Amino acid sequence: MNRANQFVQYFLAHRNVTVELINKIEKEYYDYKPTPTSMPAKDLVTHMLFTFYKFAKVAKSGNPALFREKIEETETDLQKLAEAYTEKTKSLLESLTDEDFDRMLDLTQIFGAQLSVAQFLQSAMDHEIHHKGQLFVYVRGMGHTELPLFIKRG
Amino acid sequence: MNRANQFVQYFLAHRNVTVELINKIEKEYYDYKPTPTSMPAKDLVTHMLFTFYKFAKVAKSGNPALFREKIEETETDLQKLAEAYTEKTKSLLESLTDEDFDRMLDLTQIFGAQLSVAQFLQSAMDHEIHHKGQLFVYVRGMGHTELPLFIKRG
Numbered sequence: 006m007n008r009a010n011q012f013v014q015y016f017l018a019h020r021n022v023t024v025e026l027i028n029k030i031e032k033e034y035y036d037y038k039p040t041p042t043s044m045p046a047k048d049l050v051t052h053m054l055f056t057f058y059k060f061a062k063v064a065k066s067g068n069p070a071l072f073r074e075k076i077e078e079t080e081t082d083l084q085k086l087a088e089a090y091t092e093k094t095k096s097l098l099e100s101l102t103d104e105d106f107d108r109m110l111d112l113t114q115i116f117g118a119q120l121s122v123a124q125f126l127q128s129a130m131d132h133e134i135h136h137k138g139q140l141f142v143y144v145r146g147m148g149h150t151e152l153p154l155f156i157k158r159g
Numbered sequence: 160m161n162r163a164n165q166f167v168q169y170f171l172a173h174r175n176v177t178v179e180l181i182n183k184i185e186k187e188y189y190d191y192k193p194t195p196t197s198m199p200a201k202d203l204v205t206h207m208l209f210t211f212y213k214f215a216k217v218a219k220s221g222n223p224a225l226f227r228e229k230i231e232e233t234e235t236d237l238q239k240l241a242e243a244y245t246e247k248t249k250s251l252l253e254s255l256t257d258e259d260f261d262r263m264l265d266l267t268q269i270f271g272a273q274l275s276v277a278q279f280l281q282s283a284m285d286h287e288i289h290h291k292g293q294l295f296v297y298v299r300g301m302g303h304t305e306l307p308l309f310i311k312r313g
Contacts, residue, residue, distance in 0.1 A: 019285075039193050040299040118312060128310075131173070134285050135309045138292025145194040155289045156282075158272060 009101045012126060016057075016098060019133055020091055022153050023053060026140045027087045029149050035083070039146040046143050050083050053136045054090040060129035061097035064105070064122045069112050098126075163255040166280060170211075170252060172310050173287055174245055177207060179307050180294045181241045189237070193300040200297050204237050207290045208244040214283035215251035218259070218276045223266050252280075 006014075027050055030037075035047040044052070055076045062071045080086050106123040113119065120128070134155075141152060160168075181204055184191075189201040198206070209230045216225045234240050260277040267273065274282070288309075295306060 039296050042299050042304050043296060116312070131284075131288050131310060134288045135292040135295075138289040139296050141289075142193050142197060142293050142296045145196050150196050156285060158270070 008103045008106045008123075009099050012101075012106075013095060013098050015130065016095070016133075018156050018158050019130065019137060020057075020094075021157055022155060023133065023137045023140065024087045024091060025153050026137070026144050027083050029144050030083055030147065034147050037143065037147060039142050043139075043143075046140075046147075047081075047083060049136060049140060049143065051078075051086065053133060053140075054086055057129050057133055058090050058094045058097075060126065060132075061094045063110065064126055064129075065097050065100060067108060067110065069110055069115060072115055162257045162260045162277075163253050166255075166260075167249055167252050169284065170249070170287075172312050173284065173291060174211075174248075175311055176307050176309060177287065177291045177294065178241045178245060180291070180298050181237050183298050183303050184237055184301065188301050191297065191301060193296050197293075197297075200294075200301075201235075201237060203290060203294060203297065205232075205240065207287060207294075208240055211283050211287055212244050212248045212251075214280065214286075215248045217264065218280055218283075219251050219254060221262060221264065223264055223269060226269055 030046055030050070036045045038045050043049075055078075058076070059072050059074065063069055078086070080089070101122070106121065106126075108122045109119050110122060110125055111119055112125065116128070137155065141155070144152065184200055184204070190199045192199050197203075209232075212230070213226050213228065217223055232240070234243070255276070260275065260280075262276045263273055264276060264279050265273055266279065270282070291309065295309070298306065
């Protein structure tokens with residue numbers, strides 16, 4: 006298996022759980038937040054979907070400026086957004102070559118460091134897992150108790 | 160930098176944030192939970208600390224059975240526990256050789272798969288990051304608003 010396929014497998018082991026949680030969020034809970042200072046559910050979900058997509062765009066293009074680009078999106082249904090952005094992100098990741106993973110990215114402006122694409126994409130995973138952990142609390146707060154494990158291997 | 164030192168740096172970039180959050184939890188909040196079906200704060204914290212320590216013990220010894228061992232612990236102060244288990248875990252991780260990271264572990268009983276020590280320790284990180292994400296929500300629920308970023312590099 007090449008590095009892209011290995012990484013996509015790792016991505017989906019977590020992203021599929023994210024999507025499973027998103028699919029539990031009814032429209033009337035889009036503004037739910039578990040604490041007064043938390044992000045509303047819909048903001049947390051779009052932040053997760055857009056951020057990983059931007060990580061993948063930067064990894065593919067080598068242009069860190071894309072990280073700061075604002076995504077204009079008219080779709081507001083979270084399930085549809087999850088499906089569309091997971092697909093777009095997966096396609097970008099699949100298109101990476103083994104050599105791409107060793108390319109260095111100058112992220113001193115964003116992360117204060119130079120990172121290889123492999124390290125940069127690990128940060129994308131860390132970010133996804135961090136917010137997915139929070140999403141579990143949100144979904145519990147909405148009354149759900151039948152929840153998946155935090156990772157689903159192949 | 161050898162692989163152990165690289166990994167310890169990655170571990171601490173997240174664990175130091177975990178500890179910063181734990182240090183915000185006053186004793187009267189040890190039983191706090193953000194939703195009725197969530198774990199109490201003290202259980203979440205000890206679960207995180209004990210689990211990573213067990214991951215490190217299995218990585219070092221090559222014996223997956225240690226993962227199921229129950230940890231007997233009389234200390235109940237979460238700050239002291241965090242300090243002690245972070246130190247014990249760090250020492251174990253530092254003692255790994257570059258070759259140790261490529262050793263295969265038979266985890267079919269626990270994870271349904273064979274994993275290299277490197278992959279196994281990545282799962283330990285994923286687990287830490289997942290629950291740390293939840294801990295952020297807990298600490299917000301306790302009224303804290305001055306919170307660190309989810310990762311602190313070097």
